[in-house]
Amino acid sequence: SNDVESDLKHVLFSKEQIQQRVNELAAEIDADYQGREILLVGVLKGAVMVMADLARALHSHITMDWMAVSSYGSGTQSSGVVRILKDLETDLMGKHVLIAEDIIDSGLTLSWLKANLLSRGPASVEICTLLRKPDAAKVDIDVKYVGFNIPNEFVVGYGLDFAEKYRNLDFIGTLAPHVYE
Ligand code: PRP
Ligand code: MN
Ligand code: MG
Numbered sequence: 001s002n003d004v005e006s007d008l009k010h011v012l013f014s015k016e017q018i019q020q021r022v023n024e025l026a027a028e029i030d031a032d033y034q035g036r037e038i039l040l041v042g043v044l045k046g047a048v049m050v051m052a053d054l055a056r057a058l059h060s061h062i063t064m065d066w067m068a069v070s071s072y073g074s075g076t077q078s079s080g081v082v083r084i085l086k087d088l089e090t091d092l093m094g095k096h097v098l099i100a101e102d103i104i105d106s107g108l109t110l111s112w113l114k115a116n117l118l119s120r121g122p123a124s125v126e127i128c129t130l131l132r133k134p135d136a137a138k139v140d141i142d143v144k145y146v147g148f149n150i151p152n153e154f155v156v157g158y159g160l161d162f163a164e165k166y167r168n169l170d171f172i173g174t175l176a177p178h179v180y181e
Contacts, residue, residue: 007179009175010173012174021130025128029054029145030060033060041065041066042065042066042067043068043110044068045167047102050101050158066086068085092120096123097125102158103155128144128146130147133151135152157170158170158171
């Protein structure tokens with residue numbers, strides 16, 4: 001078959017499991033912010049799905065903005081220096097910023113991004129990520145909301161890509177070897 005589903009080896013989280021966990025995170029966030037307005041910052045492109053679902057599950061007043069960043073430097077070794085491809089349009093002064101991410105792998109992207117956003121004078125900056133790989137961490141970041149901790153395996157779907165594909169899957173899974181061999 002030519003369907004994207006036939007490229008998957010194993011389903012890690014079904015559509016229903018993701019929706020339930022996102023709803024739980026939204027309830028936690030609503031309780032923590034107690035009616036304060038939240039600026040959700042989505043990190044393009046992986047965070048598009050979690051942003052869309054989290055935003056709709058929240059009852060707090062929110063606004064949304066987007067950033068696109070790219071790891072700087074060469075080869076497979078990320079330097080942790082990040083280049084801004086698309087910046088926010090919102091002035092962060094006094095805002096409660098909540099970064100939405102699909103996954104924290106080495107942590108280098110978010111560690112840099114959190115420091116960058118903190119330098120813009122917000123009232124607070126917190127992070128909500130659907131997935132985190134504790135065994136891949138190269139830096140320690142304080143992440144307030146984590147959907148699922150996962151093993152150090154390559155995963156796709158629900159925003160996560162392999163060579164830009166598979167972002168449109170409504171579940172999260174691992175790729176079959178024939179895809180990358
Ligand atoms: C992926 C993922 C996170 C980041 C995590 O984005 O969406 O943003 O890598 O990696 P790290 O913790 O090791 O820094 P990617 O750079 O692939 O861009 P994309 O979101 O457009 O796929
Ligand atoms: Mn990303
Ligand atoms: Mg990617």
